[in-house]
Amino acid sequence: MSVQERKARERAVRERLIVATARELAEQQGWDAVTTRRLAERIEYSQPVLYSHFRGKREIIGAVALEGAAEMAVAVRAAASAANSPRERVAALARAYLDFAERNPAVYDALFQLDGGLAYAQEDTPEPLKDAFAALLESLGEVAGDGVDPGLFTEVFWASLHGLATLTRAGRLPPEYTEQRVELLVDRLAVL
Amino acid sequence: MSVQERKARERAVRERLIVATARELAEQQGWDAVTTRRLAERIEYSQPVLYSHFRGKREIIGAVALEGAAEMAVAVRAAASAANSPRERVAALARAYLDFAERNPAVYDALFQLDGGLAYAQEDTPEPLKDAFAALLESLGEVAGDGVDPGLFTEVFWASLHGLATLTRAGRLPPEYTEQRVELLVDRLAVL
DNA sequence: TTGATTGTCTAGCGGTGCTAGGATTCGAGT
DNA sequence: ACTCGAATCCTAGCACCGCTAGACAATCAA
Numbered sequence: 292m293s294v295q296e297r298k299a300r301e302r303a304v305r306e307r308l309i310v311a312t313a314r315e316l317a318e319q320q321g322w323d324a325v326t327t328r329r330l331a332e333r334i335e336y337s338q339p340v341l342y343s344h345f346r347g348k349r350e351i352i353g354a355v356a357l358e359g360a361a362e363m364a365v366a367v368r369a370a371a372s373a374a375n376s377p378r379e380r381v382a383a384l385a386r387a388y389l390d391f392a393e394r395n396p397a398v399y400d401a402l403f404q405l406d407g408g409l410a411y412a413q414e415d416t417p418e419p420l421k422d423a424f425a426a427l428l429e430s431l432g433e434v435a436g437d438g439v440d441p442g443l444f445t446e447v448f449w450a451s452l453h454g455l456a457t458l459t460r461a462g463r464l465p466p467e468y469t470e471q472r473v474e475l476l477v478d479r480l481a482v483l
Numbered sequence: 484m485s486v487q488e489r490k491a492r493e494r495a496v497r498e499r500l501i502v503a504t505a506r507e508l509a510e511q512q513g514w515d516a517v518t519t520r521r522l523a524e525r526i527e528y529s530q531p532v533l534y535s536h537f538r539g540k541r542e543i544i545g546a547v548a549l550e551g552a553a554e555m556a557v558a559v560r561a562a563a564s565a566a567n568s569p570r571e572r573v574a575a576l577a578r579a580y581l582d583f584a585e586r587n588p589a590v591y592d593a594l595f596q597l598d599g600g601l602a603y604a605q606e607d608t609p610e611p612l613k614d615a616f617a618a619l620l621e622s623l624g625e626v627a628g629d630g631v632d633p634g635l636f637t638e639v640f641w642a643s644l645h646g647l648a649t650l651t652r653a654g655r656l657p658p659e660y661t662e663q664r665v666e667l668l669v670d671r672l673a674v675l
Numbered sequence: 676t677t678g679a680t681t682g683t684c685t686a687g688c689g690g691t692g693c694t695a696g697g698a699t700t701c702g703a704g705t
Numbered sequence: 706a707c708t709c710g711a712a713t714c715c716t717a718g719c720a721c722c723g724c725t726a727g728a729c730a731a732t733c734a735a
Contacts, residue, residue, distance in 0.1 A: 326691065327692060328691080337714065337715050338693080339714070340713090340715090439667065443667065449646070450646030451639070451642060452646070453650055454642030458638075472635065479671050518721080530684090531683070533724095
């Protein structure tokens with residue numbers, strides 16, 4: 292069975308190559324530039340090979356999104372655990388979130404703007420997505436305030452961050468005052 | 484000169500027809516279904532006619548966005564003026580905003596998700612966009628709180644609403660608790 | 676009536692996501 | 706060692722996209 296194992300291994304390597312290349316290309320030139328032809332050329336295989344790994348472009352976007360969700364969870368937890376007070380923890384979380392969105396715009400788009408064919412807020416939501424939300428909940432739940440459901444509070448806080456991230460990046464908000472906006476959001480929303 | 488005037492009038496009518504048809508098609512079947520061919524067929528002209536009115540598809544999206552911005556400003560002002568207390572005014576504004584986004588998803592996308600080639604938060608930002616922001620500012624400025632710039636506060640509040648609107652519509656947030664989220668947002672952000 | 680200008684259409688370019696079907700490679704069984 | 710069958714991959718092509726060149730028809734000015 293060693294031959295089959297080797298083949299399976301090689302297939303897995305190639306699949307990771309596809310996802311990594313798609314992500315790289317998207318970060319370099321935007322998702323519009325990620326066409327199946329260009330992607331196939333970059334991995335040095337023909338187009339149909341992509342379809343032996345994924346149902347279509349949408350699933351490739353979804354794979355990048357899952358990868359990004361895992362990284363975002365790590366980044367958020369790292370920032371939160373480095374802070375001492377609840378106030379600082381929430382502020383650090385917010386900055387880490389916005390920082391991730393700014394530094395990985397294509398991944399952020401794959402997660403929250405584009406259709407990656409993923410289920411959200413449901414039974415069959417993939418684990419990395421649930422975990423990313425859990426990472427937010429861990430730090431935000433403790434500042435929800437009395438009588439407020441921690442999940443609901445996390446949703447609202449998250450939505451606010453998401454709004455800041457997308458509007459800023461789309462040029463709808465001038466980027467100079469990001470820090471002030473974060474401060475305002477943290478001071479008002481979090482109950483300390 | 485009457486002939487030229489008639490022609491100019493007819494051109495303007497056709498231009499409005501294009502925008503209205505694009506909007507209608509987008510609301511019915513999504514922006515992906517708004518192709519230049521389908522749009523041309525619906526208005527009963529050939530494709531190149533579209534390009535005698537707009538530089539390309541992007542500009543058509545932009546035209547829908549401007550139309551939507553004007554309507555949104557009206558909706559927001561109407562909701563705000565119908566409320567008595569500052570608290571109720573802000574809550575009504577928030578509900579009107581989210582309601583507009585939910586009832587006109589394609590227009591909302593044209594405004595804030597898609598690239599309509601419009602400038603935001605700048606000198607040459609089109610008047611309807613500035614005015615829509617002004618409509619928010621009118622009601623939100625009075626609850627910014629001491630020492631907080633009304634413009635900055637409006638930006639943050641708007642971003643939060645935008646986050647709720649987009650995440651809810653994309654299936655990222657379960658829609659059941661929208662009202663609770665609005666209540667939380669208003670209670671925490673607004674200083675009464 | 677003629678000539679020029681304006682308006683519109685047909686046809687086509689290079690690109691997209693995706694797939695059918697043929698060619699090739701490669702391991703398994705005798 | 707050699708054939709056979711299955712797995713693998715690629716060429717070629719479909720229908721569609723946004724956009725445009727150039728032919729044609731309608732309209733107006735002289």
